[in-house]
Amino acid sequence: MKVVTVLGARPQFIKAAALSRAIKSDTAFEEVIVHTGQHYDDNMSDIFFDQMGIPRPHFNLAVKSSRHGQMTGQMLEAVEAVILDEKPDVVLVYGDTNSTLAGALAARKLHIKVAHVEAGLRSFNMRMPEEVNRILTDRISDYLFCPSQDAVNNLVREGFRNYPCVIHDVGDIMKDVALYYRDKAVKPDVSLPGSFVLATLHRAENTNDKSRLIELWNTFDEISRIVPVVIPLHPRTRAMVTDLTAGRGNANFIVIDPVGYLQMVYLVQHCDLVITDSGGLQKEAYYFKKYCLTIREETEWTELVGRGYNMLVGSNASKIFGALHKFRSNPSKGFDDDLYGDGKTASRILAALKA
Numbered sequence: 001m002k003v004v005t006v007l008g009a010r011p012q013f014i015k016a017a018a019l020s021r022a023i024k025s026d027t028a029f030e031e032v033i034v035h036t037g038q039h040y041d042d043n044m045s046d047i048f049f050d051q052m053g054i055p056r057p058h059f060n061l062a063v064k065s066s067r068h069g070q071m072t073g074q075m076l077e078a079v080e081a082v083i084l085d086e087k088p089d090v091v092l093v094y095g096d097t098n099s100t101l102a103g104a105l106a107a108r109k110l111h112i113k114v115a116h117v118e119a120g121l122r123s124f125n126m127r128m129p130e131e132v133n134r135i136l137t138d139r140i141s142d143y144l145f146c147p148s149q150d151a152v153n154n155l156v157r158e159g160f161r162n163y164p165c166v167i168h169d170v171g172d173i174m175k176d177v178a179l180y181y182r183d184k185a186v187k188p189d190v191s192l193p194g195s196f197v198l199a200t201l202h203r204a205e206n207t208n209d210k211s212r213l214i215e216l217w218n219t220f221d222e223i224s225r226i227v228p229v230v231i232p233l234h235p236r237t238r239a240m241v242t243d244l245t246a247g248r249g250n251a252n253f254i255v256i257d258p259v260g261y262l263q264m265v266y267l268v269q270h271c272d273l274v275i276t277d278s279g280g281l282q283k284e285a286y287y288f289k290k291y292c293l294t295i296r297e298e299t300e301w302t303e304l305v306g307r308g309y310n311m312l313v314g315s316n317a318s319k320i321f322g323a324l325h326k327f328r329s330n331p332s333k334g335f336d337d338d339l340y341g342d343g344k345t346a347s348r349i350l351a352a353l354k355a
Contacts, residue, residue, distance in 0.1 A: 001028060001029050001030070001089045001090065001353060001354070002029075002030045002031075002032070002086065002087070002088040002089050002090075003023065003029060003030065003031045003032070003088060003089070003090050003091075003092050003115075003353075004031075004032045004034060004082065004083060004086055004088040004090075004091045004092070004103075004107075005019075005020070005031055005032070005033045005034065005091075005092045005093075006034045006036065006079055006091060006092070006093050006099055006100070006102070006103030007033065007034065007035055007036070007057070007094065007099060008035070008036040008037070008038030008039060008075070008097045008098065008099025008100070009038055009039040009097055009099070010039065010048075010261075011095075011280050012094045012095055012097065012099070013035075013052075013054055014052065014054070014177055014261050015094050015095070015117070015118075015173050015174060015177060016033070016054070016094060017052055017053065017054040017177060017180075018173050018176035018177050018180060018345070018346045019092075019117070019173060019176075019345075019346045019349060019350075020033070020054065020055050021053070021346070022346035022347055022349075022350055023350065024055070026350055028350075028354060029350065029353075031055075032058050032059070032082075032086050032088065033055060033056075033057040033058050033059075034057060034058065034059045034061065034079060034082055034103070035057035035059065035060045035061065036061045036063050036075045036078070036079065036098075036099040036102065036103075037060055037061050037062040037063045037064060038063060038064075038065060038071065038075065038097060038098055038099045039065065039097075048260065051186075051260070051262060052181075052261065052262070059082055061075065061078040061079070061082075063075045063078060068098060068129055071098050072098045072101060072102050075098060075099055075102035075103075076102045076105055076106050079102055079103050079106040080106040080109070080110065083106055083107060083110055083112060084110070088107075088112060089112075089113065090107075090112065090113040090114070090115050090142075090143070090353060091103055091104070091106070091107035091112055091113070091114055091115070092115045092117065093114065093115070093116055093117070093137060094116075094117045094118060094173075095117070095118045095130075095134070096118070096121070096130035096131070096133045096134040096137070096300075097130070097133060098129070098133060100116075100133055100134070100137050101132075101133040101136055101137050104116065104136075104137045104140055104141060105136075105140065108140045113142040113143070114137075114140060114141040114142050114143070115141065115142065115143035115145065115349070115353065116137050116138060116141040116143065116144055116145060117145045117173055117349065118134075118145070118146075118147055118151075118172075118173070119134075119137075119138050119141065119144035119145055119146050119151065119155065119167075120138065120144060120146040120147075120148075120150075120151030120152055120153075120154045120155045120167075121134055121147070121151055121154070121300040121301075122134070122135075122151075122154045122300060122302075123298045123299060123300045124298060125297070125298050130300075131300075134300075138155065138160070139163070141165060142164070142165050142166065143165070143166055143168065143352060143353065144160065144165055144166065144167045144168065145168050145170045145345075145349055145352070146167060146168065146169050146170065147170070147171060147172035147173070147174075147340055147341075147345075148169070148171075148172065148303055148339055148340055149169055149303075150302055150303045150306075151169075152167055152169050155167055166352070168348065168349075168352050169341075170341065170345045170348040170349055170352070171340050171341015171342065171343070171344065171345040171348065172283065172340035172341060172345060173345045173346065173349075174280060174283050174284070174287075174340075175283075175287060175340045175341055175342075175343045175345065176343050176344070176345050176346050178265070178283075178284060178287040178288070178343075179287075179343040181261070181262060181265055182265060182269070182288070184262055184265075185262055185263075185265040185266040185269055186260075186262040186263050186266055187263070187266050188232075188256065188259050188263040188266065188267065190254070190256050192230065192254075192267075192270070193228040193230075193252070193254075195227060195228065195272055196227065196228040196229065196230045196254070196270075196271055196272060197223060197224075197227055197228070197229045197230070197271060197272055197273055197274070197275060197324075198230055198231075198267050198268060198271035198273075198274050198275070198276075199220055199229050199230070199231040199274075199275040199276065200231065200232060200274075200275075200276045200277065200278050200281060201213075201216060201231065201233070201237055201276075201277060201295070202234055202237060202277065202278065203277040203278075203296065205277075205296070206277050206295060206296075206315065207236070207237050207240055212315045213240060213241065214244060214246075215315045215316075215317060216295060216315050217241055217244050217246050217247065218244075218246045218317070219315075219317045219320050219321075220246070220247070220253060220275075221246035221247045221250060221253050222317070222321075223275075223320070223321075223324065224247070224250055224252040224253040224254075225250070225252065226324075227252075227272060227328075228252040228253075228254060229252065229253055229254065229275075230254045230256065230267065230271070231253075231254070231255050231256070232256050232257065232258050232259045232264070232267075233255050233256070233257070233258070234258055235258075238255070264281075264284075265284070265288075268281070268284050268285060268288045268290060269288050271290060272290070272328070273285070273290050273291040273292065273293070273324075273327050273328070274290050274291070274292045274293070275292075275293040275295060275320070276292065276293075276294060276295065277294065277295045277296050279299070279300060279301065282294055282299060282301050282304060282310055283301060283304070283340070285309075285310075286304055286309050286310070286335070286339070289335040291309060291310070291311075291327040292304070292309065292310040292311075293310075293311055293313050293320060293323045293324065293327070294310055294311065294312050294313065295313060295314060295315060295320070296312060296314065297312065297314050298312065299312060303339050304339070307337055307339070309335065309337075311323040311326075311327075
């Protein structure tokens with residue numbers, strides 16, 4: 001079986017690493033990896049691929065970030081050309097980026113089967129482009145590979161049992177990744193305190209809204225006066241906070257350069273808890289038994305909130321401090337729920353494709 005895998009961002013390559021390893025070891029499959037180029041990332045160097053053991057893409061379509069419609073249209077055209085040349089049996093897409101939707105649309109228009117990894121996720125906020133992408137991709141997919149029972153339930157409620165597709169609860173591919181890389185973690189080349197909160201901040205709703213950004217930055221500064229805060233910060237966001245006074249001269253408010261995945265795994269493993277607006281980091285916190293405060297108004301990982309491992313706090317300082325106090329005063333909660341499978345998601349996906 002020939003599989004064309006369409007990826008567009010570094011987190012998708014990390015997710016795909018687990019499945020690509022499984023494909024490589026199974027003679028029934030051949031994989032062709034397509035990088036749309038959606039997110040240019042300095043961290044995706046040769047070192048990234050070598051350290052992570054991730055196969056390099058066979059095609060780089062070099063479609064750079066632009067307006068959503070323009071970008072998706074360019075990727076659709078370019079991916080279509082690859083599919084016509086490669087003639088795969090199935091096109092595999094991950095998550096909810098514009099690359100995800102473009103890959104699925106290109107395959108569907110050419111009557112090629114579509115497999116969607118991370119199907120069924122919903123934030124229930126249609127203003128998010130990711131929500132639009134994931135809903136549309138689910139609707140045109142033949143294989144819906146869900147990371148949790150909650151994701152399956154979303155699809156059932158939306159009537160997907162009536163569509164010509166197959167729904168599989170295979171677990172979360174990121175659990176495969178976390179288990180594989182947990183012993184390969186690398187300490188960042190910075191001095192870290194013995195106890196710290198790990199924070200990340202990058203989503204447009206937090207960084208493009210100046211008042212929200214100031215509120216969050218001030219809150220991080222206040223938290224750091226209770227427990228040190230370590231925040232890897234993208235240059236774009238760093239430029240936005242250069243004129244803010246909070247944190248200046250505060251040795252416990254530790255802003256560092258962006259780190260690679262193996263360094264981030266180390267930080268999650270060694271922190272007290274996580275404050276983030278990242279989707280992936282919410283789950284990694286759970287996998288490494290750390291509570292998470294999500295500085296968003298909603299999340300697609302609803303089961304983490306429902307079971308008390310994650311709290312949605314937005315940018316509201318009182319909510320953030322309330323959650324911080326609650327989690328720090330009760331650090332021993334079990335983390336016993338097996339929400340996302342047993343780390344064998346890749347093998348389940350391949351078995352379903354063979355069936």
